[in-house]
Amino acid sequence: MKRIYSVLVENRSGVLSKVAGLFSRRSFNIDSLAVGETDDSAVSCMTIVSSGDKRTLEQIEKQLNKKLDVIKVKTFDESSSISRELLLMKIKYNRNNRRDIMEVCEIMNARIVDMSKSMMLIQMCDIPERIQLFIGMFKTISIVEVARTGTLALQKCMETD
Amino acid sequence: MTGADAIVKCLEAEGVEYVFGYPGVAICPFYNSILDSPVRTILIRTEQNAAHAASGLARVSGKVGVCAVTSGPGATNVITGIATAFADSIPMVCITGQVISEVIGSDVFQEADITGAVESFVKYSYLVKDANEIPRIFKEAFHIANTGRRGPVLIDVPIDIQNAEVKKFLYPESVSMRTYKPTVKGNMVQIKKVAAELQKSKRPIICAGGGVLLSNAQKELQTFCEKHEIPVVSTMMGIGVMPTRHPLYFGMVGNNGKPCANRAMNESDLLIMVGARVADRAVNQPDLITNNKVLIHIDVDPAEIGKNVGPTIPLVGDAKHIFADLLEQEIPSGHKEWTDTLNQYKEAMAPKRNPNPAYVDPAGFITMLSDKMQEDAIYVADVGQNQIWSCGYHIVRKGRFLTSGGMGTMGYSIPAAMGAKLADKRRQVIAVCGDGSFQMSMMELATMRQHDIPVKIIVLKNNYLGMVREFQHYTYQDHYSVVDLSGSPDLERLSSAYDMKFLRLENMERADEIIDQFLEKDESVLLECIIDPMDLVK
Numbered sequence: 001m002k003r004i005y006s007v008l009v010e011n012r013s014g015v016l017s018k019v020a021g022l023f024s025r026r027s028f029n030i031d032s033l034a035v036g037e038t039d040d041s042a043v044s045c046m047t048i049v050s051s052g053d054k055r056t057l058e059q060i061e062k063q064l065n066k067k068l069d070v071i072k073v074k075t076f077d078e079s080s081s082i083s084r085e086l087l088l089m090k091i092k093y094n095r096n097n098r099r100d101i102m103e104v105c106e107i108m109n110a111r112i113v114d115m116s117k118s119m120m121l122i123q124m125c126d127i128p129e130r131i132q133l134f135i136g137m138f139k140t141i142s143i144v145e146v147a148r149t150g151t152l153a154l155q156k157c158m159e160t161d
Numbered sequence: 162m163t164g165a166d167a168i169v170k171c172l173e174a175e176g177v178e179y180v181f182g183y184p185g186v187a188i189c190p191f192y193n194s195i196l197d198s199p200v201r202t203i204l205i206r207t208e209q210n211a212a213h214a215a216s217g218l219a220r221v222s223g224k225v226g227v228c229a230v231t232s233g234p235g236a237t238n239v240i241t242g243i244a245t246a247f248a249d250s251i252p253m254v255c256i257t258g259q260v261i262s263e264v265i266g267s268d269v270f271q272e273a274d275i276t277g278a279v280e281s282f283v284k285y286s287y288l289v290k291d292a293n294e295i296p297r298i299f300k301e302a303f304h305i306a307n308t309g310r311r312g313p314v315l316i317d318v319p320i321d322i323q324n325a326e327v328k329k330f331l332y333p334e335s336v337s338m339r340t341y342k343p344t345v346k347g348n349m350v351q352i353k354k355v356a357a358e359l360q361k362s363k364r365p366i367i368c369a370g371g372g373v374l375l376s377n378a379q380k381e382l383q384t385f386c387e388k389h390e391i392p393v394v395s396t397m398m399g400i401g402v403m404p405t406r407h408p409l410y411f412g413m414v415g416n417n418g419k420p421c422a423n424r425a426m427n428e429s430d431l432l433i434m435v436g437a438r439v440a441d442r443a444v445n446q447p448d449l450i451t452n453n454k455v456l457i458h459i460d461v462d463p464a465e466i467g468k469n470v471g472p473t474i475p476l477v478g479d480a481k482h483i484f485a486d487l488l489e490q491e492i493p494s495g496h497k498e499w500t501d502t503l504n505q506y507k508e509a510m511a512p513k514r515n516p517n518p519a520y521v522d523p524a525g526f527i528t529m530l531s532d533k534m535q536e537d538a539i540y541v542a543d544v545g546q547n548q549i550w551s552c553g554y555h556i557v558r559k560g561r562f563l564t565s566g567g568m569g570t571m572g573y574s575i576p577a578a579m580g581a582k583l584a585d586k587r588r589q590v591i592a593v594c595g596d597g598s599f600q601m602s603m604m605e606l607a608t609m610r611q612h613d614i615p616v617k618i619i620v621l622k623n624n625y626l627g628m629v630r631e632f633q634h635y636t637y638q639d640h641y642s643v644v645d646l647s648g649s650p651d652l653e654r655l656s657s658a659y660d661m662k663f664l665r666l667e668n669m670e671r672a673d674e675i676i677d678q679f680l681e682k683d684e685s686v687l688l689e690c691i692i693d694p695m696d697l698v699k
Contacts, residue, residue, distance in 0.1 A: 010340065014288075018280060025281045055467065062464035068285045068305065071340050 032150035164292035171299035185231025187258030212242020217580025233271030248567025284312035309343025347478035371398025372436015381484035572601030
């Protein structure tokens with residue numbers, strides 16, 4: 001089972017290591033982790049994707065709540081949330097495959113944001129599965145490096161918010 | 162006023178009487194300021210024991226224990242003591258000196274990242290960056306340590322912060338933290354559900370853990386179980402929630418517990434776990450206990466509920482409040498048939514030992530000692546075979562039983578007994594250890610002497626690390642490895658070196674008279690009991 005934890009924490013030094021340390025100390029998985037400030041500069045939001053059985057997922061929420069730097073923990077699954085990930089990927093190209101690459105980017109809604117004679121830098125923002133799929137399409141072309149942000153997610157709009 | 166003065170003022174405001182510690186350059190401003198304060202300092206002989214002593218004091222007084230050590234090795238040495246307190250949820254504030262703020266991170270002399278190192282053993286930690294923050298931080302630290310699920314809090318104070326000028330000292334009256342609001346009162350809906358289940362139950366039982374003692378709920382628990390005739394068993398940390406000879410108390414559960422207590426728990430149809438973690442030592446196969454029964458789990462820490470076993474009814478809150486609320490519920494009482502059955506088990510399943518008459522029998526000795534001790538005496542057991550015998554044969558009346566249950570830290574008993582004695586000088590305090598655990602803390606005999614802390618010490622001497630030897634006996638067929646304690650000091654000469662009264666008991670013949678001599682005065686005594694090296698707890 002996969003679950004997304006949206007964790008509001010005090011924006012202080014050391015908090016990231018405390019939260020990450022909790023995961024390693026209790027052998028919880030971190031599939032991805034993204035951190036950034038919220039509209040309130042004193043509060044950061046950590047979006048953590050984790051997987052495990054029901055008891056583990058419940059323990060993760062409870063243990064996060066126990067941390068004194070954690071303000072609020074929201075959990076949701078993929079169906080009830082909108083999630084996005086940003087990919088930056090540098091690849092090598094040549095005259096023969098350039099058109100194909102551009103076509104794939106167009107189909108997948110990715111953008112070429114930088115280029116040199118032999119390399120290009122592609123940007124894509126989508127759900128993690130499609131990012132994975134996109135990277136997969138470039139396995140036969142030489143990938144120089146890849147950077148991903150990890151999943152960001154917010155619960156879908158509901159009138160009860 | 163300097164930061165160090167401010168720290169001392171905070172301790173005074175919190176009503177701290179003793180600080181256990183060991184100085185070094187990085188904590189010297191603090192130790193300089195405390196000289197002019199009524200707060201007394203106890204120079205412990207190794208930092209780990211500062212935390213154990215603070216733990217002993219906290220457990221007897223119910224107040225936060227305080228220790229203060231220097232940076233680097235001082236701080237890293239105290240970690241085992243902090244971890245021990247964390248495992249048993251003991252309220253503690255540990256102050257560590259730190260190198261000058263601006264050089265933190267450059268690996269200068271005696272620098273250690275203590276807040277990082279101790280992260281998984283503390284409830285919370287602070288690195289003070291501004292001396293003006295000291296009052297708020299200390300107020301919060303004491304509040305965090307002694308509310309909700311209790312635990313240690315560490316405050317790391319760089320030496321320049323201790324020397325910095327504090328503009329205005331104002332100790333806050335209250336704490337406001339948006340991230341920390343522990344649930345103390347139980348949810349009424351859940352409490353009514355518990356009452357409804359109790360009404361249906363034919364064979365209810367309460368398993369009480371250390372949380373009951375931490376919330377000081379012994380009276381409420383006892384009143385509740387007497388009112389409804391509900392039998393009680395306890396975990397190791399829960400020993401002392403009821404007098405051992407109370408007709409409704411059936412002993413400690415777990416793999417080192419009383420067979421009749423385990424059987425009682427297994428055969429019950431409703432189990433109330435209160436202030437207990439359901440850890441492996443108490444409940445071997447947690448999933449099995451829910452098979453045939455309703456499980457009600459009461460704990461102040463929501464994360465403990467459902468961690469090791471899924472309860473039928475979770476109930477978050479402080480044991481004292483919850484039992485007070487439960488006492489107001491209308492529940493039909495009386496489970497005579499059930500308690501009669503348990504009393505039969507108790508008699509039939511009483512442990513049978515065949516003590517070797519050439520030696521002191523730990524079981525018989527401990528029971529005799531308990532009966533001769535003052536009614537409200539504090540018994541501190543160490544770790545090893547001595548701990549298991551103590552759990553099994555010490556009789557608690559109105560006193561306390563202290564031990565390192567969660568962490569099982571050897572050497573706990575002597576420093577913890579010192580803290581307990583300082584918490585209440587009127588009471589008799591006795592540390593019981595083995596010859597292995599004694600040697601882990603024997604440097605504290607000097608502390609006892611220097612600060613006149615009359616703790617009584619019993620060493621059950623068998624020249625072995627007995628618990629490990631017993632494990633090797635069963636698991637490796639007597640293939641003993643690194644458990645022989647040859648080379649141990651002559652305890653009589655050691656006692657005289659520390660100017661301490663010494664007694665020796667070689668077998669049970671003179672036990673009566675020697676125990677009387679041991680207990681007669683409020684003074685430090687070391688009593689060596691020679692026990693059978695091959696004796697087993699099981």
